Amino acid sequence: MIRNIFYIFRLAPGIVCKSFLLELLLSLFVAVPTGSLLLIVRELFSAQVNEHRLWAYVIIIAVLLVVQLLFSGTTYVTSNRMTYTLSTHLRMKLGKHLQKLSMGAYKQRDPADLASVALQDVANFELIFVHTIGNIISTIFSTIIISVFLFVTDWRLGLILLVGLPLSWVVVKISGKFLLKEGAEHIRARNETGARFLEYVQGIRHIKSYGLTGKRFTVLEKAFNDFRKASIRTEAIPGPFVLTAAVIFELCFLWMAYTGITYFTGGTLTVAALITFLILGYRLYEPLKLALVDYTILRYMNISLARIVDLLNTPPQLSGTAGTPRQYDLQFDNVHFSYIEGKKVLDGVSFHIPEKSMLALVGPSGSGKTTITSLLARFHDVQGGSVKIGGTDVRNMQPEQVYSLISEVFQEVYLFDDTIYNNIRFGRMDATEEEILDAAEKAQVLDFAWEMPGGLQSRVGEGGNMLSGGQKQRVSIARALLKNAPVILLDEATASLDPENEIYIQKAIQELVKEKTVVVVAHKLATIRNADAILVLNEGKVEQWGRHEELVNCPGLYKRLWDIQQLAGGWKVEERTLSGSMSV
Numbered sequence: 014m015i016r017n018i019f020y021i022f023r024l025a026p027g028i029v030c031k032s033f034l035l036e037l038l039l040s041l042f043v044a045v046p047t048g049s050l051l052l053i054v055r056e057l058f059s060a061q062v063n064e065h066r067l068w069a070y071v072i073i074i075a076v077l078l079v080v081q082l083l084f085s086g087t088t089y090v091t092s093n094r095m096t097y098t099l100s101t102h103l104r105m106k107l108g109k110h111l112q113k114l115s116m117g118a119y120k121q122r123d124p125a126d127l128a129s130v131a132l133q134d135v136a137n138f139e140l141i142f143v144h145t146i147g148n149i150i151s152t153i154f155s156t157i158i159i160s161v162f163l164f165v166t167d168w169r170l171g172l173i174l175l176v177g178l179p180l181s182w183v184v185v186k187i188s189g190k191f192l193l194k195e196g197a198e199h200i201r202a203r204n205e206t207g208a209r210f211l212e213y214v215q216g217i218r219h220i221k222s223y224g225l226t227g228k229r230f231t232v233l234e235k236a237f238n239d240f241r242k243a244s245i246r247t248e249a250i251p252g253p254f255v256l257t258a259a260v261i262f263e264l265c266f267l268w269m270a271y272t273g274i275t276y277f278t279g280g281t282l283t284v285a286a287l288i289t290f291l292i293l294g295y296r297l298y299e300p301l302k303l304a305l306v307d308y309t310i311l312r313y314m315n316i317s318l319a320r321i322v323d324l325l326n327t328p329p330q331l332s333g334t335a336g337t338p339r340q341y342d343l344q345f346d347n348v349h350f351s352y353i354e355g356k357k358v359l360d361g362v363s364f365h366i367p368e369k370s371m372l373a374l375v376g377p378s379g380s381g382k383t384t385i386t387s388l389l390a391r392f393h394d395v396q397g398g399s400v401k402i403g404g405t406d407v408r409n410m411q412p413e414q415v416y417s418l419i420s421e422v423f424q425e426v427y428l429f430d431d432t433i434y435n436n437i438r439f440g441r442m443d444a445t446e447e448e449i450l451d452a453a454e455k456a457q458v459l460d461f462a463w464e465m466p467g468g469l470q471s472r473v474g475e476g477g478n479m480l481s482g483g484q485k486q487r488v489s490i491a492r493a494l495l496k497n498a499p500v501i502l503l504d505e506a507t508a509s510l511d512p513e514n515e516i517y518i519q520k521a522i523q524e525l526v527k528e529k530t531v532v533v534v535a536h537k538l539a540t541i542r543n544a545d546a547i548l549v550l551n552e553g554k555v556e557q558w559g560r561h562e563e564l565v566n567c568p569g570l571y572k573r574l575w576d577i578q579q580l581a582g583g584w585k586v587e588e589r590t591l592s593g594s595m596s597v
């Protein structure tokens with residue numbers, strides 16, 4: 014826990030040091046009046062009571078109490094500022110770190126869990142830290158100061174009082190072990206609730222249409238109930254342990270009082286010293302009892318903190334210092350890749366296509382076509398071999414550099430909840446209005462946009478849900494046109510469209526791919542008859558390679574797929590003339 018807290022402290026050392034210093038001073042202002050109280054006791058039991066001195070002590074106590082009151086306000090504000098400064102730094106650091114992660118790292122984690130770390134765990138830290146840290150720091154300092162007073166007065170009784178500390182510490186440590194287990198379960202249950210709720214809301218259309226309202230709600234209800242049970246268990250754990258620790262303190266106090274009286278009657282302790290211990294003994298233990306409760310809460314907070322630190326320690330995607338390539342041929346050199354260790358998805362894939370040519374990826378479902386496009390876009394890094402654009406290994410470039418070279422048009426399109434115009438503009442933020450309109454026209458967006466009440470300024474809704482699938486496609490193609498990247502990745506862009514929409518999309522794509530290096534994942538083989546090269550994949554390996562005429566005339570997987578599609582009918586031929594030589 015200490016390591017995680019120090020990790021967080023390093024984010025804003027200035028305010029942390031200031032807060033600690035103020036807490037130390039406040040502890041002094043709390044301890045000195047107590048010390049003065051002891052001087053009063055000593056004076057009262059002295060042979061000759063000095064009245065002036067007594068009043069001086071009283072005035073000192075009064076003044077210090079006022080200072081303490083004023084100072085505690087500043088300390089409280091600084092302590093709060095420290096927590097909120099740290100949580101802001103933490104959120105910013107998380108935000109920056111998330112930008113540096115590969116898409117692979119995103120896909121490997123449950124999105125609800127990722128969101129929960131960035132939102133809930135940081136909020137957990139904020140809420141708990143702000144209410145506990147000030148108390149813990151001031152208790153540590155005041156315990157040290159009061160212990161010094163006690164040891165100077167009588168080290169034997171001081172020692173008895175301090176015996177309670179390690180004993181209660183051990184008890185609270187044991188509670189931490191249980192809390193760690195239950196706390197982790199509590200956070201897991203909390204995430205599960207969030208994920209199930211999100212799933213229920215996002216999938217409500219399918220849930221309703223398949224009549225699953227009751228069934229899916231049962232799943233959600235179970236998640237809520239599990240969360241309730243985990244919350245009760247987590248709350249219940251620290252109670253008995255903290256109570257045991259408090260009893261240990263009380264017993265030590267009684268032991269000290271008994272021993273003190275024995276020393277007094279034996280003549281080895283003055284009455285002033287005995288009263289000092291009876292007063293300070295309680296002053297020592299009361300804040301400690303509260304601090305122990307705070308400590309157990311901090312242990313729970315540490316589960317959140319560990320999750321945050323763990324996410325921050327996820328290695329960012331490596332990047333090199335190579336310049337942006339000046340030509341855009343694509344090369345896979347003996348590429349090996351798996352998403353999950355031991356389960357090969359690409360096994361020694363090699364090919365090369367010159368710039369401004371078109372490569373079609375063909376193969377059965379799961380053969381690795383989409384994976385090839387993901388590796389080109391550097392969403393993941395290869396485990397063996399290399400992927401090169403213009404002769405430069407993509408790992409030697411900054412991820413942003415690679416993204417700037419590539420435009421993707423996928424079947425699933427994501428649009429921002431903004432206007433059509435702005436969604437196109439995201440392709441290149443500095444584009445002029447003329448360029449945006451030009452892209453919209455070429456991508457056949459204007460045809461449907463002018464029929465909408467707001468034209469290009471119409472809002473598209475969350476994820477673009479106010480547009481049809483084909484319309485969303487056209488907006489995404491307009492965005493890609495505006496970006497004008499030299500490499501285009503197309504993944505089944507027209508697979509699920511009706512014939513009318515398909516014509517529009519085909520026209521838009523023809524504009525997009527002009528003079529570009531294109532990689533297309535194709536299911537309808539008729540659409541790629543004129544591709545410059547076709548790579549036929551099977552179980553992650555290159556099974557065939559060539560142009561349509563060559564492949565269709567020799568026995569093999571491509572011919573089999575072609576024959577099946579011929580039988581199925583309903584195919585369409587798209588003309589595309591590109592030049593270039595290929596090798597595999």
Ligand SMILES: Nc1ncnc2c1ncn2[C@@H]1O[C@H](COP(=O)(O)OP(=O)(O)OP(=O)(O)O)[C@@H](O)[C@H]1O
Nearest residue numbers: 120352353358376377378379380381382383384385
């Ligand atoms: N994020 C992922 N994590 C784990 N495995 C994955 C992931 N993405 C894809 N796979 C697996 O990798 C293999 C290749 O997937 P890929 O999507 O590249 O195939 P594909 O040829 O494009 O398939 P399809 O034509 O059905 O889209 C499949 O077995 C798939 O289950």
